[in-house]
Amino acid sequence: MIRIVALRRAAAAGVCGAAAMEIFAFASVRAGLPAVDLIGELNSIFPDGSPLLANAAGLFVHLAVGVCWAVFYAFFFWGRFHLRPPLQGLLFAVLPCALAILVVYPELALIRAHAASVRIDVASFFAPLTVGTVASLVVSHALFGLTLGAIYRRPVGYSVGKKPSLPAPRINTASRTKRKENATGFMFATGIECSYPTIDNGRWRRDEMESTGHYQCWQQDLQLAREIGITHIRYGPPLHLIFAGPGRYCWDYADPQLEELREFGPEPIVDLCHFGVPTWLGNFQNPDITEALAEYAGAFAERYPWVRFYTPVNEMYVSARMSALDGLWNEQLRDEGAYARAAWNLARASIRMSEAILKRRNDAVFINSESSEFYQPCCPDPEITAIAEAANERRFLPLDLIFVHPLSERMHDLLCAQGISEDDISEIGRREVPRRSILGLDYYEWNERLIDRGGRARALGELFGWYVIADQYWQRYRRPMMHTETNRVDDDGAARWLWRQWHNVQLLAKSGVPLVGFTWYSLTDQVDWSIAMSEAVGLVYPVGLFDLNREPRIVGLAYKHLIDLYRDQPGYADCAALKEIMR
Amino acid sequence: MMAGFLRAHGYDPGPSQRPLLAGAISGIIGTVPAVAVLIALGSLNVEAEILQMSPLATLAAGCVAMAIAGAAYARFFGRAANAVKGGWLFGMSFGFALWATGAVLVLPVLSGGRAPAGMAAAGIALSLIIWGIATGILIPFVHRPLHESLDTASRRTAVGPDAAAAKRGPIREQRQGTRRA
Numbered sequence: 001m002i003r004i005v006a007l008r009r010a011a012a013a014g015v016c017g018a019a020a021m022e023i024f025a026f027a028s029v030r031a032g033l034p035a036v037d038l039i040g041e042l043n044s045i046f047p048d049g050s051p052l053l054a055n056a057a058g059l060f061v062h063l064a065v066g067v068c069w070a071v072f073y074a075f076f077f078w079g080r081f082h083l084r085p086p087l088q089g090l091l092f093a094v095l096p097c098a099l100a101i102l103v104v105y106p107e108l109a110l111i112r113a114h115a116a117s118v119r120i121d122v123a124s125f126f127a128p129l130t131v132g133t134v135a136s137l138v139v140s141h142a143l144f145g146l147t148l149g150a151i152y153r154r155p156v157g158y159s160v161g162k163k164p165s166l167p168a169p170r171i172n173t174a175s176r177t178k179r180k181e182n183a184t185g186f187m188f189a190t191g192i193e194c195s196y197p198t199i200d201n202g203r204w205r206r207d208e209m210e211s212t213g214h215y216q217c218w219q220q221d222l223q224l225a226r227e228i229g230i231t232h233i234r235y236g237p238p239l240h241l242i243f244a245g246p247g248r249y250c251w252d253y254a255d256p257q258l259e260e261l262r263e264f265g266p267e268p269i270v271d272l273c274h275f276g277v278p279t280w281l282g283n284f285q286n287p288d289i290t291e292a293l294a295e296y297a298g299a300f301a302e303r304y305p306w307v308r309f310y311t312p313v314n315e316m317y318v319s320a321r322m323s324a325l326d327g328l329w330n331e332q333l334r335d336e337g338a339y340a341r342a343a344w345n346l347a348r349a350s351i352r353m354s355e356a357i358l359k360r361r362n363d364a365v366f367i368n369s370e371s372s373e374f375y376q377p378c379c380p381d382p383e384i385t386a387i388a389e390a391a392n393e394r395r396f397l398p399l400d401l402i403f404v405h406p407l408s409e410r411m412h413d414l415l416c417a418q419g420i421s422e423d424d425i426s427e428i429g430r431r432e433v434p435r436r437s438i439l440g441l442d443y444y445e446w447n448e449r450l451i452d453r454g455g456r457a458r459a460l461g462e463l464f465g466w467y468v469i470a471d472q473y474w475q476r477y478r479r480p481m482m483h484t485e486t487n488r489v490d491d492d493g494a495a496r497w498l499w500r501q502w503h504n505v506q507l508l509a510k511s512g513v514p515l516v517g518f519t520w521y522s523l524t525d526q527v528d529w530s531i532a533m534s535e536a537v538g539l540v541y542p543v544g545l546f547d548l549n550r551e552p553r554i555v556g557l558a559y560k561h562l563i564d565l566y567r568d569q570p571g572y573a574d575c576a577a578l579k580e581i582m583r
Numbered sequence: 584m585m586a587g588f589l590r591a592h593g594y595d596p597g598p599s600q601r602p603l604l605a606g607a608i609s610g611i612i613g614t615v616p617a618v619a620v621l622i623a624l625g626s627l628n629v630e631a632e633i634l635q636m637s638p639l640a641t642l643a644a645g646c647v648a649m650a651i652a653g654a655a656y657a658r659f660f661g662r663a664a665n666a667v668k669g670g671w672l673f674g675m676s677f678g679f680a681l682w683a684t685g686a687v688l689v690l691p692v693l694s695g696g697r698a699p700a701g702m703a704a705a706g707i708a709l710s711l712i713i714w715g716i717a718t719g720i721l722i723p724f725v726h727r728p729l730h731e732s733l734d735t736a737s738r739r740t741a742v743g744p745d746a747a748a749a750k751r752g753p754i755r756e757q758r759q760g761t762r763r764a
Contacts, residue, residue, distance in 0.1 A: 110701075110704050111705045113700040555742075
């Protein structure tokens with residue numbers, strides 16, 4: 001699959017577009033203007049039939065052609081240009097219009113001829129075209145395009161008040177083997193992409209599990225993960241659909257998948273909050289999310305007591321930055337203070353969620369995933385250096401809070417400026433971090449950034465590499481670590497990237513850092529991540545181990561190769577760092 | 584435009600897939616409904632007459648051409664050709680392109696200016712569109728059993744540790760709020 005298409009919406013847009021053309025043709029004929037009436041043209045092919053039937057057949061054919069063009073538009077054209085949707089449709093209409101003028105209309109004249117074959121040349125082929133017919137074709141196709149573009153938009157996600165269909169029911173098959181317990185083996189992980197932020201000022205919900213078809217294909221997805229040899233899977237049940245209100249849960253969105261994971265694996269690392277909150281909680285600026293999410297975590301741990309690995313809040317820094325600093329998701333603010341509030345709320349939520357889980361399962365393991373980032377000033381300009389320093393301090397704020405690391409003066413003052421009291425900050429700084437806490441570090445090719453002369457952050461690619469960046473985090477927090485996310489576009493050297501990331505992991509482990517796992521994220525391709533999910537376009541981002549047809553990608557084969565090669569090696573079959581955590 | 588779009592979206596089938604074979608098989612199977620339309624509308628005889636061949640020879644040549652066309656379709660659309668949801672449309676657009684280039688432009692050139700007309704011309708257009716739809720629908724199902732297994736495909740050298748030293752691609756930036764594919 002190359003793009004997510006809302007087929008029903010596309011069909012409706014095509015029907016309406018073709019209908020607009022027919023209305024134009026009818027009005028033109030009534031006004032005595034030159035017009036190309038496709039129904040009339042099609043009727044004339046069958047002159048002896050019933051006029052009513054012929055008209056109906058002609059209309060049906062035209063509407064069907066409209067639907068086909070609309071679906072074609074949805075697959076290949078929609079969202080390619082940054083124009084208002086009706087103008088995108090208008091631009092697209094050039095294609096069917098050109099084909100109608102150059103091929104279809106002259107060919108229809110041939111079809112109407114009462115002969116089996118004719119002798120033609122260029123002049124006779126195009127003879128049916130007059131200025132009037134060409135003008136009529138151009139105007140009617142313009143109407144088609146405008147109508148199509150106006151109707152077809154936002155093929156992915158849904159209005160915040162709506163809910164997608166429940167996950168497909170679980171089918172029991174005998175061929176699967178039961179989950180093998182290996183509590184101390186190195187974690188070869190992947191994840192199911194599950195982000196659910198809102199966009200459009202809280203009106204539109206992105207839901208990656210819905211966009212990638214996971215709700216319908218979840219059983220196949222988990223089977224594919226097992227076939228590759230995945231031992232652990234980062235799995236985020238949809239918080240926004242499950243947590244309907246205080247004390248109200250709709251576990252139907254998680255029960256079948258969790259039951260399958262419990263029985264057959266891979267071992268889930270449950271991701272409780274992934275870039276969004278339920279509509280009734282608003283957004284990350286709301287301080288009430290702390291207690292609400294703690295309640296949810298407790299309820300989750302009670303319902304699934306066998307789950308041991310948790311990521312309470314995924315990428316707190318990225319959640320806060322994208323929502324409150326970059327203005328893309330949820331609250332969509334662009335304000336340093338709003339960033340600090342979001343980071344504070346999320347960090348407190350993560351802490352309270354861990355506490356709630358530990359009350360139900362005191363041996364729970366927390367993998368606190370965060371984006372590992374680094375900002376490099378391009379030159380010694382004090383202003384540029386200050387921007388880079390601020391960005392570098394900002395990236396540590398949520399982790400400093402949950403891992404009890406002294407805050408930088410700038411971040412401390414920023415929190416105080418948001419009305420967060422010294423007492424609250426010190427209280428967080430005095431607590432004991434749960435012993436089984438792992439620092440998960442995600443790394444992509446845009447995580448190392450250069451602050452250029454204009455003060456903008458630009459992707460540097462792999463300048464220092466995960467080894468160097470992860471070491472900064474190790475030196476700061478001294479916690480066992482896991483590489484919790486990476487990926488790269490499949491035909492852009494994904495296999496190369498996988499192996500190089502793996503060598504980074506090996507080198508860091510060799511230097512004495514306790515490393516417990518590695519993750520290619522995600523199992524399947526993602527949707528709209530090339531534009532940070534900031535718009536509901538439906539672009540497939542081909543970074544999965546499998547594409548959205550669930551066919552293996554090259555990197556999927558490479559990851560299987562890697563797992564097969566290392567899984568049983570000393571140090572991986574029994575990982576000392578994980579053994580230490582689990583004791 | 585389409586080729587660029589498909590490439591951007593990771594259409595390369597990878598080493599475990601056999602798009603040419605799947606396309607050729609599907610292309611041949613797709614000729615069955617297409618030939619039925621050609622015969623029903625009298626297009627086969629007209630085509631044979633224009634090409635100055637017997638209907639049987641025309642049919643045989645058509646099967647070979649459609650096998651090649653099916654393979655070309657599967658190679659061009661790559662992973663997109665495996666889409667159950669979109670296959671019919673991709674196939675149909677390919678069938679339409681074949682009609683517009685092959686039947687409308689190339690056939691008259693090959694035959695010194697003679698072109699099918701009337702119901703025969705309609706039959707040719709319809710048959711190629713039906714062939715495209717059938718081929719597009721068939722490929723995902725024909726292709727799946729032809730895939731190399733995960734076990735053997737993952738043992739290939741190209742996906743093994745040597746891949747770390749493969750040629751480097753460009754650095755990609757995650758964009759925010761732009762719609763270009």
